[in-house]
Amino acid sequence: MIKRKRLIVGKMGLDAHDNGLRIIAKWLMEGGYEIIYAGLYNTPERIAQIAAEEDADAVGISFLGGEHLYYTDALIRKLNEMGMKQVKVVVGGVIPPDDVQDLKARGADAIFTPGTTKQEILDTIESLFD
């Protein structure tokens, strides 16, 4: 049996808009992923720590208020520091068009902005593990 992929999903910093996070978490579970829900108010250190403890295949982080560059950067740096370069980083939420490329350049593996369909999300995440 192939091991189910395990994803940590959560938000970092103070923003608490978690509609998207909750919905995506449910969709991913329905898509066969194992989800560890880290909830709100995480630091990059905490998300990386959970990813290490849980031997996660990916982390999914969601933003709304414009704090995506700061925290994605910090998280990727932390994952690299801890020797977890293999952990995929998936970013979702309100991300201005110019920042989508920027986030990719900084090492995010996939970015989902509002209006992305369930199928598109599942297909993209699956492709990360090909």
Added chain:
Amino acid sequence: MDQKNFIYLDGEKIPHFHSLSGFAYKEVYRKSDWDKELPDPGQYPFTRGIHRDMYRGRLWTRRQQSGFGTPEQSNERIKYLLKIGQTGINMDTDIGTKLGLDPDHPLARADVGLQGTSLCTYEDIEALYADIPLDRVSSTLIVQPPCSAVIMSQYLLMAKERGIPWEKLIGTIMNCALTQFVGPTYESVTAFFPIDLTVKIGLDVMEYIVQRVPRWNIVNINAYNVRETGVDAVQEAAFSISLAADYIRRLMGRGLDVDRFAHRMAFFCAAHIDLFEEVAKLRAMRRIWARMLRETFGAKNERSLWFRTAIQTSALPLTAQQPLNNIVRATIQTLAAVLAGTQSIHTTGYDEAYSLPTEESHKLSIRTQQIIAYETKVVNSVDPLGGSYLVESLTDQLEEEILDLMKIIEDKGGFIQCFKDGWVEEQINQARYKMAEAIETGQQPVVGVNIFREEDEQVKINIFRHSSDMQEERVRYAQDYKKHRDTETVKRALHDLQDLVRQRPEENLFESIMKAVEARATLQEICDALRRATDFKIPS
């Protein structure tokens, strides 16, 4: 090109005829659906509006939310908005301010000034309101307890400093313990403060303000944020009125006469995209409020029976795809708010799905309202949809369902209890999944998203950007500020506050909090004193 893109050639049909909240619209409405007496606007139970003449007497207040970056930057935006025709101030604070964290707190730094203005010192509020006539323009301060006690203290001290009597101040402190963040979601309300103390301090603020600042609104139930979680119109109305009922009971429990404070309670509701349902919702809410105040709480003063509400056009139907479409949506939602007879409106910017509004987008929102007000003639008669078989029948239906849900909540011990028990959280999560599913399956058509989507769309939109050094500036400011004050006075005031919470927890804390503000304690220092007094730990 995919074949499915041609289906509209075969005759367009919408998928179903249900309202956004699930009511079945009938093919046609007749006298047999509604045939009742309808009291005039300004008459009990105020279904048709709280004033006889409504917008003929005075237009609604144009109250766009603003607030970003430093208080100085927000002050510039307020002045810009007032110059182009905004008639009230609606000041949003950043998340750190709402959670009682100063900009230099490690968890707060990256969010400083992003979703509202950053406030932590008395001097901040002075900068925010520089050159603004506090006795001529009404201000809504978007912050909830316990921080509402701090910000309100700062505001009152500023008025005192400027020689403006508190009797002349006009405005609103949102001050709702449960609804301010992303609606009443459990984690966001409970992570940074103990819930019971939060509710208690909210009531302290109401009790203090109602006795000393007579024209100030003591609470604004944020039904808008409740709705934005994805719940329906019935839940929005029932949750928020049930919560208001809890506040009323508790204030009466403190010995306050209902007619002393009920007319200073108000709401902040959503106008979603289902036009008739939204109009019916607000008409039903007015009626429910009037009857509840008179029959359940024994209010005698007519003003206590007035359901007053601000409206923001809901951002949920707005899309990141084809963002100009949002201008059309927001216009229709604004029209719904006007047809429903609201007291003030915030028209959400078309760039909402990307960032805070730019100056240009802010202006467009105000112009949208001005065009409706001055050009369309829809303001000329009061409650223009009143008497429509459809709207009246929908109003009755919504009223019935809202009352049924309020009864369920009451039987469970009231809204605050339901929140603490996790029942509200369950309802919200179910609603969120349902909303996502309705869009996924196309049951809720969204132009540009699940229909008429343009797969290769390159969005071109001018979006708001914060200045690059704003956050560092605020962090430095907060750090410097704490170095240059009389630390002994601050310590003493904070110590007194902490002692009061520990030793006389029943006492109203407002004056003690105000003393700490006067001593130049920062927002977080005051909140930390409250946390220490209750041995409460925040996330780290």
